[in-house]
Amino acid sequence: MVKKTSSDGDSRRTSHSRGPARPTARPSRPNASNNKPAISAGRTHSGNGSKSRSNGRKFPIMPTESKITPLERIASGSNSVYTVSRDTLRIIPLGGLEEVGANMMAYEFGNDIIIVDAGFAFPDETTPGIDYIIPETKYLEDKKDNIRGLFVTHGHMDHIGAIPYLLAKLGDPPIYTLQLSAGMIKKRLEEFNLAERAKINVVQRDDMVPLGNFQIRFFAVNHNIPDSVGLSIKTPIGQVIHTGDWKFDHTPVNEVQTEFHKIASFGGEGVLALMSDSTNAIKPGYSQSEKEIGRTMDRIFQDAKGRIVFTSFSSLIARIQQVFDLSAKYNRKVIVTGRSIVNTLETAISMGYIKIQPKIIIKSEQASKYPDNQILILSTGGQGEESSQLARMSRGEHRFVKIKKDDTVVISASSIPGNERSIVTVIDNLTRLGANVIYNKVLDIHTGGHGQQEELKLMIQLVKPKFFVPIHGELHMLAAHAKLAQSIGLPEENCFLLENGSILEINQRGEAKQLNEKVPSGYVFVDGLGIGDVGEVVIRDRQAMAQDGMFVIITTVDRHTGKLINPPEILSRGFVYMKNNDELIREVKHEIRKIVEGNGNKTGEPNWADLRQKVRDDIGEYLFQKTQRRPMILPVVIEV
Ligand SMILES: [Zn+2]
Structure with a gap:
């Protein structure tokens, strides 16, 4: 620093x-x-940038040198990016x-x-x-x-x-x-x-x-x-x-x-x-106007027989306004679900950026008082995010929305690259539950x-x-x-x-x-709660575990002789189902025994760091030969 x-x-x-x-x-x-803040309201600027005045005040200030001391500059190399x-x-x-x-x-x-x-x-x-x-x-x-x-x-x-x-x-x-x-x-x-x-x-x-x-x-x-x-x-x-x-x-x-x-x-x-x-x-070409989208949405409201579930980015205020306008026009009450959309609504309504009709928003418990064709559910989840309200509905896990036949689900957001697969999963699940799902590829309901x-x-x-x-x-x-x-x-x-x-x-x-x-x-x-504490190494470990699971080897070894005191123990998650792989596990234990005892014999005084590395490498290679999988191997050596 x-x-x-x-x-x-x-x-x-x-x-x-x-x-x-x-x-x-x-x-x-x-x-x-x-x-x-010194903000000059409505002032237009004339002349070139160097003739500026701040709020009528001015100081005859000379431009100062960079605040980095010469010593620091040398320490950081003469080509330091900090030198301007x-x-x-x-x-x-x-x-x-x-x-x-x-x-x-x-x-x-x-x-x-x-x-x-x-x-x-x-x-x-x-x-x-x-x-x-x-x-x-x-x-x-x-x-x-x-x-x-x-x-x-x-x-x-x-x-x-x-x-x-x-x-x-x-x-x-x-x-x-x-x-x-x-x-x-x-x-x-x-x-x-x-x-x-x-x-x-x-x-x-x-x-x-x-x-x-x-x-x-x-x-x-x-x-x-x-x-x-x-x-x-x-x-x-x-x-x-x-x-x-x-x-x-x-x-x-x-x-x-x-x-x-x-x-x-x-x-x-x-x-x-x-x-x-x-x-x-x-x-x-040109992007589509928000107003055009309004026309498409109007048609959806006209055609919908049952409830409408509408999802978008929570910050697409223009789209949310249209949803409220159309709900009023077609006599639907609005139920809002999802923290980010509730936050947006609170901010935008209180500041006057979204105007809604009085009493149009109802609580979820009140929904049963209305027929399905008078209900609209405004929800998060346009990107198929696993924890979003829409994804929960698609898995039948939502707190109060159970998707059924005649529901119309509108996903009004284009997918952020990388999210396509999860969106498709959500769409398929909703379709399986009987909903009529309308998304970008079916109708133009989102303009970027x-x-x-x-x-x-x-x-x-x-x-x-x-x-x-x-x-x-x-x-x-x-x-x-x-x-x-x-x-x-x-x-x-x-x-x-x-x-x-x-x-x-x-x-x-x-x-x-x-x-x-x-x-x-x-x-x-x-x-x-961590910011920046997860780096490349942690991500790589997570990827490895996600791909081939993990394999923990616990050995209890005599501190002086380097001999195994108990047979090696093995725990594994996400690699193979242990109960069906007795044979493999037995062979691995045998291999471990060979490695541990070999280690002690060769060096006289056991080298624990080397031992752990050798177990990791050799058993990794052995498992790969036997299974073509590369689980993360965690050798634990207990010295007694
Ligand atoms: Zn933006």
């Missing part, structure tokens, strides 16, 4: 004698003394560029860092037992005194989910976001008893937030949650546009329209780099919240960036997005395919280059 030589903003007021005097003022950290040259903008993705989810991006200029989003990703079959995956933030932790703020583009978990795990590690930076996103973050933090701790600043779309070398403005985009915004990030060397998740939807439900005029006017100011969402970069190829091209045309960095997605999506940019005239060398941990530097001459080094990157696993 890099030790800091100074820990607060005050050191930044010291003027340094080296370096040329900059004729411009640098905005202070806004009202650092009283923690109130002045007047250079660094763009460092920490998550979301090799996967869908865990989005997090850092922008660094001089001694100032701002972060955009801090989300988690869902685990897949390669990470058994893991709850969430969050970005590795060591680089930022080592520079946490420089972090001026965390900007959140919208309230989806892949953009806010990691905040409770990272807040303290990053020195509790103030959070800036729009109202609903602020509500979602607060709700998430409440689950960790951290709501009081966080400094959340609610901004308006027309605000400008000056933080150190940065000035941040906002523009509305459509997604499928209200208050989604993209960011204009002004730096002393030019402007960066960061889109967040977005699509262009001319008839959104429950959301304002995309602020095309702002995007175009930011583009007119000149844009150094565009970071744009690549989730749907492989899909041609992400722009498709023609929209992505339009965004690039409006912004007209010099450099282009596709973000949000796996490598093939990013590459497809870069190809799109090139198809409309961006030079290939101006498109950067970055990875998590990559460093893209743009200097004051407007030259961009990707450094050879990377900042520490990778995945941090969250499992229960």
Whole structure:
């Protein structure tokens, strides 16, 4: 860990004698003394980034050197990724560029860092037992005194989910976001008893937030949650546009329209780099409007004979609003099941983002008072998650919903890659129970919240960036997005395919280059209460046990002679059924005996570490020859 030589903003007021005097003022950290954000409402910015003023106050501050001492720099190697040259903008993705989810991006200029989003990703079959995956933030932790703020583009978990795990590690930076996103973050933090701790600043779309070398403005985009915004990030060397998740939807439900005029006017100011969402970069054409989906859903409500069970992502507020509107129209009461959807509803209804008819929500116990065709069950589980309400219904294990003939189950969510198999299992089980299951492939009941190829091209045309960095997605999506940019005239060398941990530097001459080094990157696993304590080794063990089970060998050995005192004992789980494999177990015990006694004879004084290793290797090989399986072998040697 890099030790800091100074820990607060005050050191930044010291003027340094080296370096040329900059004729411009640098905005202070806004009202650092009283923690109130300096947000200039509705102010439009004029002039170039270096002429900024913060809230009318200005300090003639010289840019300070990096806070790493020379000694530390030498210790960490002269090419350390921690050394930043002045007047250079660094763009460092920490998550979301090799996967869908865990989005997090850092922008660094001089001694100032701002972060955009801090989300988690869902685990897949390669990470058994893991709850969430969050970005590795060591680089930022080592520079946490420089972090001026965390900007959140919208309230989806892949953009806010990691905040409770990272807040303290990053020195509790103030959070800036729009109202609903602020509500979602607060709700998430409440689950960790951290709501009081966080400094959340609610901004308006027309605000400008000056933080150190940065000035941040906002523009509305459509997604499928209200208050989604993209960011204009002004730096002393030019402007960066960061889109967040977005699509262009001319008839959104429950959301304002995309602020095309702002995007175009930011583009007119000149844009150094565009970071744009690549989730749907492989899909041609345009995304479907939320309103179109409304029509399809209306038809489903018309046709449904019995109950409707509706599942979606809990944070698709627009879709949930449509469900309530249609339930009112077709005279259905709504029962809500699943913690995440209850949380979303509480936040969104209390803040006015979902409007529901009085008394439309009923308790599950009241359901029996209504005929089936007047009931709608709003549930979690659009991804087939094993513990979700829908999955429980499909297994007949739900607390109060027993699926029956004439139920219509609507799964209104496209599958996150990796979840397809579990969704199919849920669909099949529901079908077996007699439900009519309607999902994406049957009817268009989910539109992704992400722009498709023609929209992505339009965004690039409006912004007209010099450099282009596709973000949000796996490598093939990013590459497809870069190809799109090139198809409309961006030079290939101006498109950067970055990875998590990559460093893209743009200097004051407007030259961009990707450094050879990377900042520490990778995945941090969250499992229960542990954050980052489960690593590669544990995951590999879990995979091994999941594949071929485990095989425990207990030997009691005389400390002096190395002879076995009792016959070896064997325990096994998930490998073979022991009772049907007497023969194999007997042979294994015989092998163990040979190994143990051989060990004692050869060396005189038994070497216990060697013995354990030899048992593991030799018995592993023996079992593989006999069974073609490789269980995890755990030798236990008891010396008496
Ligand atoms: Zn999103």
